[in-house]
Amino acid sequence: MAVWGRTGTIRDCPPLDSPAGAGLAKEGITEREWAALLKVGEVISLKGSELLISQGDTYDEPGDRQLYLLSDGECRIEVKGKPVASIAPGDFVGEASFTSGRVQPRTATVRAKSDEIRVMAWTWRDLQAFMDNPKNLRTKAALQAIWMEGLAGKLNDVMSALGGQSVVELAEEDKTRAGDYGYRYLEDTREVESIVPISASTLAWWTFTREYRALRRTFRFGEFKDTGIAGPFSIIDRFLETSVFPVLRPSRVDLPQDPEVVDLQNRLNELKLSNKAIEDRETARIAATKAFLEDESRKGLRAAGYILRSQTPWYVMAPYKALCWFLDVVFEDRPIQRFWFLETVARMPYFSYLSMLFLYETLGWWSGAAEVRKVHFAEEYNEMQHLRIMESLGGDTRWSDRFLARHAAIIYFSVLILGYLVSPFLAYNFSELIESHAVDTYTEFAEANEELLKSLPPTPQALDYYHGGDMYLFDEFQTSRPAFSRRPRIQNLYDVFSCIRDDELEHVKTMFACERGTGALPSPNAAAATPRWAQDATPTMPNATAPNIRRNTVKRAETDDAGGGGRSGGSDKLRTDIARKTPLEAFTAAFNPLRDLVKAVEKRDVTEKLRRGRDNGGEQGTDSAVGARGGEEEKIDVSASRKEPEEKQDS
Ligand SMILES: [Fe+2]
Ligand SMILES: [Fe+2]
Incomplete structure (x- = not known):
């Protein structure tokens, strides 16, 4: 580390109209606000080639200097000894770690390039306190705006210098990679839908007129064209058009003419999905999970409530099976439409x-669900x-698919409202079944069509979401990825479906955690965003245990005690263990047993048990847990063929 020398008091600080203050002045900061910011920092001078920051150093005490603003001179940024960028007066250093709040070794060295440099330095503690003060809101907003701009530039510099592609280059590459499949049903209504709604009646009228036109078009030109019912309806519609209805304009939806788009649509139609294969996959997953839990060494997991079969009663299984049957029948050989329905x-x-x-x-019954709400909103998004x-x-x-999906959604919403009223546990259990089914379906689809999917381009919507700069709330529903990490970069449609499947697996895991009310739903993002030194001072994350879940658990515990069981006792122990930990530890602890289960299923360590269980004529239960792929002698692998480095770290 460099030898630091304090050069004095506030009088030695740079004025607002110097290059150091120019950025904040541009954001509208006053002399008074500038002075207030400088007052909580200190001025430091450094001789040429001395180090301001050393790569690999950790700064994890609240009194450590964390953020710097170059006032005079020039500095060089080096990564592994290689110069990657320069910084000039007015540039900040350390804003990335300050804004993320992450305690991690410095990722670059910053060295004085001029004979003498002068910097303003702030400690994490002082600057955080300054920014938390409502009086300094304007300065806080100005600082954040400057940091965001600076970070984007630095990222580009570093990526280019390291021989990789800059963010701009990657975005350009995405544009050329994206494929236009020519489907635009909602495009003309998006603009209308994205503004603040005017009133329910206006919204209802817009929707009615849109769907009314769509219905008329579908009878005349669309999916019912070749059916017996289309003819009479079409004739009646034409007759009414001359007397009552307005003329249908445009008369029909233009199909794409571009040969490339037509080719993409034709290839998309070749994608297949076998209902039988999905069922086999589900059966294998259930059997594998059962075999895993039956192993003597997993007594602890069973004690912690990881016996799922008995927790899914028939009245939850029945609507689930009905939905699966409906999907199989209505969407046979139409996988994309099936997925659209499923996602709706x-x-x-x-x-x-x-x-x-x-x-x-609102009723004041229960106010401890802030974290749970955040997770559910993130999942919904x-x-x-x-x-x-x-x-x-x-x-x-297809109009008919939209009709079915909208009505199914209304029914589904109402049933789950009732379900949640009666028992959040069962509502979450039902969702877990559906999400597990989604994992099985996407896994089967990706594997069965791997070659074709790899030859098809990703859509701009997929690239926007998975590669966009702001993956809004993406970290909030993640259970096993490091905070701020992203899915692997998308090259083709296979990668898109792999990403979606991995998202679904995260939904399964969070439903699983909600069911058991393990009391820990802080996201990896939330946990990692709390610096280590601040964790002790942070109140324990709100308990995610719903009242009904708690009651169910207590009830089960009583039953188990009477019957010599002890499952819920284990659950309570798990909850108690978690409550004693810091948020980050609590998060990890809550998902450890589940992660073990996933890993074991992934690593085939249940294959032998599965075979033995079947040889013994073991029944297959209705358990639902995490996805796995299977077949009797087939490899069992929950997350399909692509392994991610982040997941490997977890094992
Ligand atoms: Fe989904
Ligand atoms: Fe999902």
Whole structure:
């Protein structure tokens, strides 16, 4: 480390009209606000080639200097000894780690390039306290705006210098990689839908006129064209058009003429999905999970409540089976439409859970669900992105599919509202079944069509979401990825479906955690964003245990005690263990048993048990847990063929 020399007091600080203050002055900061900011920092001078920051150093005490603003001179940024960028007066250093709040070794060395440099330095503690003060809101906003701009530039510099592609280059590459599949059903209504709604009656009228035209078109030119019912309806519509209805304009939806788009649509139609294969996959996963839990060494997991079969009663299984049957029958050989339908209804559980949690809060019954609400909203937002991707692939082009999906969504929403009222445990259990089914379906689809999918381009919607700079709330529903990490970069449609499947697996895991009320739903993002030194001072994350879940657990514990069981006792122990930990540790602890289970299923360590169980004529239960692929002698692998480095770190 450099030898630091304090050069004095506030009088030695740079004025607002110097290069150091220019950025903040541009953001509208006054002399008074500038002086207040400088007052909580210190001025430091450094001789040429001395180090301001050394790569690999950790700064994890609240009194350590963390953020610097270059006032005079020039500095060089080096990564592994290689110069990658320069910084000039007015540039900040350390804003990335300050804003993320992450305690991690410095990722670059910053060295004085001029004979003498002068910097303003702030400690984490002082600057955080300054920014938390409502009086300094304007300065805080100005600082954040400057940091965001600076970070984007630095990232580009570093990427280019390291021989990789800059963010701009990657975005350009995405543009050339994206494929236009020519499906635009909702494009003309998006603009209308994205503004603040005017009133329910206006919205209802817009929707009615849109669907009314769509219905008329579909009878005349669309999916009912070749059926017996289309003829009479079409004739009646034409007759009414001359007397009552307005003329249908445009008369028909123009099909794409571009040969490239037509070719993409034709190839998309070749994608297959076998209902039988999905069923086999589900059966194998259930058997594998059962075999895993039956092993003597997993007594602890069973004690902690990881016996799933007995927790899914027939009245939850029945609607689940009915939904699966419906999907199989209606969407046979139409996988994209099936996914679109699935994604439409998949958002409904989150809508209903959020509605009920807001109601509980409004009534003053239960106010401890802030974290759970955040997770459910993040899941819902993620499902919406899946939905948009499916729309860009033509999942919603048929009027009949849209009709079915909308009505199924209303029913699904209402049923889950009721379910959540009676028992959040069962509502979450039902969702877990659906999400597991989604994992199985996407896994089967990706594997069965791997070659074709790899030859098809990703859609702009998928690239926007998975590669965009702001993956809004993406970290909030992740259970096993390091905070701020992203899915692997997307090259083709196979990668898109792999990403969606991995998202679904995260939904399964969070539903699993909600069911058991393990009391820890802080996201990896939330946990990692709390610096280590601040964790002790941070209140324990709100307990995610719903009242009904707690009651169920207590009830089960009583039953188990009477019958010599002890499952819920284990659950309570798990909860107690978690409550004693810091948020980050609590998060990890809550998912450890589940992660073990996933890993074991992935690593085939249940294959032998599975075979033995079948040889013994062991029954297959209705358990639902995490996805796995299977077949009797087949490899069992939950997350399909692509392994991610982040997941390997977890094992
Ligand atoms: Fe989804
Ligand atoms: Fe999902």
